[in-house]
Structures are given as C-alpha cells and as structure tokens.
Amino acid sequence: MAADPFPIVESARAKVNLTLHVTGRRHDGYHLLESVVVFADVGDKITVTSSTDGTLTLDYDGPFAELLPPPADNLVLCAAVALKQAFDVGIGAHIGLTKILPVASGIGGGSADAAATLRALAQLWNIDINAPTCRQIAQSLGADVPVCLATRPAMMTGVGETLAPIPALPDAAMVLVNPGVEVSTQAVFKARTTPFSATAGWPDKTADIAALVDAVRTRHNDLQAPAIELAPEIDVVLKVLGNAPGARLARMSGSGATCFALCASLADAEVCASAVRHAYPTWWVVAAQLQTT
DSSP, X not given: OOOOSSOEEEEEEEEEESOBEEEEEOTTSOEEEEEEEEEEEEEEEXXXXXXXXXXEEEEEESTTGGGSOOGGGSHHHHHHHHHHHHTTOOSEEEEEEEOOSOSSSSSOHHHHHHHXXXXXXXXXXXXXXXXXXXXXXXXHHOTTHHHHHHTSOEEEEETTTEEEEOOOOOSOEEEEEEOSOOOOHHHHHHHOOSOOOOOOOOOSOOXXXXXXXXXXXXXXXXXXXXXXXXXXXXXXXXXXXXXXXTOSEEEEOXXXXXXXEEESSHHHHHHHHHHXXXXXXXXXXXXXXXXXX
C-alpha cells in the first residue's frame, strides 16, 4: 500500500498521576478513584495512513517495540476496530506505533496509544472525536483512556469516566524515571491493605511551583506503598529522585513503576535527569515540560 502524501501523526503523551486516591470499590469489583492527572511533553507516536482494502494493520518501532504484545492483542488495534465498527467505516488504515515510553510503567502508555489512535483515525475518517460514541469507546477500552483522549490536566473520578478540568498549572517541568521493572496494576490493587481514602479535591489556584508542590505533597498516591512491596526498586528511585539536584518533590505515578520529580523549570529538570542518569545508567530517565492546560 502506498503511503498517504500526508500521513496523520498524533502524540501519545505520558500520563502522570500527581495524586491518586482510592476512594471505594463498586459492586462489580472496579475501584473508585480520585486522581489529578497531567501530561508530560514526551510520549509515543501514532502514525496512520489510509488503506483502500478495508483492513486494519499495525506495526511497531522504537526503543520499547520488542516488549509489546503481538499487534492483534494491542489496545491500539482494539481501539481502531471499535471505532471502525461503530461508525461503519469502509476504508481501512495502517497504524504505526513508535514506542518511546516503557511498557506497563504507570504512565498510561497503552492507554495513551489507544487514545491517540482514536484521535488520528477520527481525522482520517472524518469522525467527530467529541461525539458521545467516541467517549463511550474510550471508556470501554480502559480507565485511563478517556483522560488520555482529552490530553488535558484533569481531576479524574469514578472509574476514570468522570473528568473535570483543573485550573491552569504553573510553568513547571518533571523528570520521569523507570528502573526497568514492570508492575501489574491488578497485583498492586490486590496488595492494598489500607482503608479507602477520603476525597481531597484540588486547590482553586496553584500560582507557582511552590504552590503546586504543596498541593501534591498534602495529597498522596494510595498505590505507592503496595507497589513498593511488590517492587522495592521503586523505593530506591524515589530516594534517588528526592535527593537529586533540582527536584522539588518525588512520587510514583499510577501503579508504578515510573516515578516523577517536579522541577521549577526544564533547565532544572535536565540537571536532575543528568544526575540520575550518571548514578543509574541503566534506568530510563527523561526530562520533560509539564503541559499546563
């Protein structure tokens, strides 16, 4: 198949949980969450081109491509099939996934990839991505897919289906670190032993990095402790990040194992990342700007 003259490219930015409170559990077993979610200016890349034979195909490249499941089992292809069937699209598409983010790492890589696929194919097939059907498809694919579809800072509640905007964040940056450990989300939830948390909300304003750090520090990630029990390397990462130059606060994202440090600027984040890389050259370390709106 010849490539389209203008293939559609969408970024699948890293999703970072600044806070994550487990507030309850539904009768069907799904946990209720309250989480402030932001996005870093680093991520995977989805490229789509049209296919006149009506088929959907997927291939991989990038540094973490070898760790991905077979294309037929990837959430990207599930998203594409669901959108094609829901809108009865006759033409097909070839999807390329450039895998930059670590796999099973707590920064929504698979969910972000699926969401970026929905956005890209909606453009290719002239579908309104804001249509209720698209939101329903996102919800059916996983708890993090709706917020990744929006790709804006948000307060995420329920099982991920309810999103509310949060006030614009201050200019800031972060360092993301993964020690090369995969952690099962299901296992982390199962390892929880603490009571459910009360909701904590979010300030009406975080005017600067100090206010942002204070807002995060006075809240928490309920999954951090059980994740450390399953993967003690996470605790090492948090201590290294917390003591690195330029880091204002260190915490785990999602169910791990990726951790982040908040920094006042990208320059500070680069200094922090350089120090961590020097001490632990086998870790995945990246400095990135924080998306503020």
